[in-house]
Amino acid sequence: MRQGGGGLMIDCMMRGKPYFDSQGQAVRLAGMLSDVTDEKKLKEALQSSEARFRQLAESNLIGIVFWNIYGKIYDANDVFLVLLGYSRPEMENGKLNWRDITLPADQLAHAEAVQKAIAGQAIVPYETQYIHRDGHKVDVLVGFAMLQGYRDQGFAFVLDISDRKAAETILRESAQRFRYMAESMPQKVWTALPNGEMDYMNRNWMTYSGLSWEDLKAMGWVSLIHEDEYQMTLDIWDEALQSGQAAQVEHRLRRYDGEYRWHLSRGAPMRDEVGKLVMWIGTSTDIDDVKQAQRALQESENRFRAMADASPTMIWVMEPNMELSYCNKLLLEYLGASLGEMQKTGWRPYICP
Numbered sequence: 001m002r003q004g005g006g007g008l009m010i011d012c013m014m015r016g017k018p019y020f021d022s023q024g025q026a027v028r029l030a031g032m033l034s035d036v037t038d039e040k041k042l043k044e045a046l047q048s049s050e051a052r053f054r055q056l057a058e059s060n061l062i063g064i065v066f067w068n069i070y071g072k073i074y075d076a077n078d079v080f081l082v083l084l085g086y087s088r089p090e091m092e093n094g095k096l097n098w099r100d101i102t103l104p105a106d107q108l109a110h111a112e113a114v115q116k117a118i119a120g121q122a123i124v125p126y127e128t129q130y131i132h133r134d135g136h137k138v139d140v141l142v143g144f145a146m147l148q149g150y151r152d153q154g155f156a157f158v159l160d161i162s163d164r165k166a167a168e169t170i171l172r173e174s175a176q177r178f179r180y181m182a183e184s185m186p187q188k189v190w191t192a193l194p195n196g197e198m199d200y201m202n203r204n205w206m207t208y209s210g211l212s213w214e215d216l217k218a219m220g221w222v223s224l225i226h227e228d229e230y231q232m233t234l235d236i237w238d239e240a241l242q243s244g245q246a247a248q249v250e251h252r253l254r255r256y257d258g259e260y261r262w263h264l265s266r267g268a269p270m271r272d273e274v275g276k277l278v279m280w281i282g283t284s285t286d287i288d289d290v291k292q293a294q295r296a297l298q299e300s301e302n303r304f305r306a307m308a309d310a311s312p313t314m315i316w317v318m319e320p321n322m323e324l325s326y327c328n329k330l331l332l333e334y335l336g337a338s339l340g341e342m343q344k345t346g347w348r349p350y351i352c353p
Contacts, residue, residue, distance in 0.1 A: 062079060062157055062158065062159050063076065063077060063079040063080030063083055063140075063157070063158035063159070063160070064076065064077045064079070064080060064155065064156070064157060064158075065077075065080050065155065065156045065158060066147075066153065066154075066155050067098060067153070067154055067155070067156065068152050068153050068154075069114060069118070069151075069152045069153075069154075070152075071097045071098040071099045072094060072096075072097055072098075073091060073096040073097060073098065074091075075091075076091060076096070080158055083130075083138060083140075083158065083160055084096075084101055084130060084131075084132050084133060084138065085132050085133030085134055086133055098110065100131070101130045101131050102128075102130065102131070103128075103129055103130075103131060103137070106128055106129075110128075113126075113144075114154070117144065117145055117146050117154060118146060118151055122145075123143065123144060123145065124143075125141055125142060125143035125157075126141070126142060126143075127139065127140070127141050127142075127161065128140060128142055130158075138160065138162060139160070139161045139162045139164075139165040140158050140159060140160060140161060141158075141159040141161050142156060142157070142158055142159075143156065143157045144156035144157070179200075179202075182200075182202045183202050183203055185202070185204075185283075186204070187204065187283040187284060187285045187286075188201070188202065188204045188205045188208060188263075188283065188284040188285075188286075189201070189202040189204070189281075189282070189283050190202070190205070190221070190281075190282050190283075190284070191279055191280060191281050191282075192267075192279065192280040192281075192282075193279065193280075194277045194278065194279065194280070195241070196237065196241045196280065198216075198217060198220075198221060199279075201213060201216055201221070205221075207256075208253070208255055208256065209224055209253075209254070209255070209256055210255075210256025210257075211256075222234065224253045224254045225251055225252070225253060225254075226251060226252035226253070226254070226260045228252070229249070229250075229251035229252060230251075232249065232251070233249050233251050233265075236248075236249045237249075237267070240267060240269075244269050244277055245269070246266070246267065246268040246269065247266070247267050248264065248265065248266040248267070249264075249265055250262060250263070250264050250265075250287070251263060251265065253284065261286055261288035262286070262287050262288040262290075262291040263284045263285060263286055263287060263288075264284070264285045264287045265282065265283070265284040265285075266282050266283055266284075267280050267281070267282035268280070268281055268282065305326070305328075308326070308328040308329075309328050309329040309330070311328060311330065312330070313330070314327075314328065314330050314331035314334060315327070315328040315330075315331065316328070316331055323343065324339070324342050324343050324346075326339070327339050327342055335350050337350070
């Protein structure tokens with residue numbers, strides 16, 4: 001009906017009643033006109049809400065259950081039934097009950113949650129396990145509430161999180177194996193977040209530095225680096241973080257007694273299946289003994305060359321493959337050649353035919 005003769009249309013409900021005279025002839029019709037616009041909008045909104053809920057229930061995305069406070073599950077969608085291995089006839093015949101699918105250890109907590117819902121308190125979704133018809137446990141995320149206007153009936157959403165839980169178990173076991181391996185290694189092992197923030201150092205770091213994990217994390221591992229290699233190390237690490245590429249550096253790290261020892265530190269990016277950087281993993285290997293051996297060898301080599309060059313005897317050294325590796329100064333001056341020329345031509349040009 002058009003309101004006030006204008007353009008606004010409203011929904012109305014009209015009721016009428018006829019009045020008759022003594023001969024049964026209609027002499028009058030009395031009626032009542034009611035504005036039901038708001039009522040109709042509310043009804044349409046309710047129908048729309050019910051349609052959306054029905055689409056959700058039939059979408060096979062999540063389990064939906066209707067139950068009463070006595071534990072009976074009187075309606076559920078196929079997702080929930082398949083999840084726990086029950087058929088619809090079994091549910092309709094009363095063979096599906098919350099108590100039957102809830103672990104004994106969780107019975108009391110579930111009952112308390114229902115009492116809170118009856119009292120009007122919000123129930124935060126929680127993780128639990130339900131018992132499948134064949135007896136195995138199913139990991140689920142559950143959220144429920146009382147049906148509006150009822151104190152003895154409610155509904156619940158049940159999401160299967162078995163795959164996520166299995167993945168978490170695999171990840172946890174993998175992390176445990178990694179830590180066991182890292183703690184058994186002679187190197188100092190570390191891991192870092194994608195932004196470079198250290199989130200793990202094995203026990204060797206604490207033993208070497210004399211600091212706790214909390215101290216190392218607060219002070220930063222770079223506090224152990226010798227000042228001569230400090231900036232170089234930071235530059236190499238920053239470049240690795242920017243490029244996402246592996247890096248290595250030789251630098252000295254301070255030991256618990258204040259001594260600095262040479263280390264070879266390497267860091268490599270770890271990526272997921274789509275190539276996204278998820279963490280850094282690295283090691284710092286003590287190479288100070290190798291460095292000292294190299295220095296000792298170099299010093300020995302220098303002493304030998306100095307003694308050989310000062311000798312009045314012509315001295316040469318040939319490797320197992322018959323290549324010259326050294327000629328002292330007296331020999332080179334006598335032949336008028338350089339070591340490079342000797343290595344290139346050999347002895348033949350200098351020997352009398």
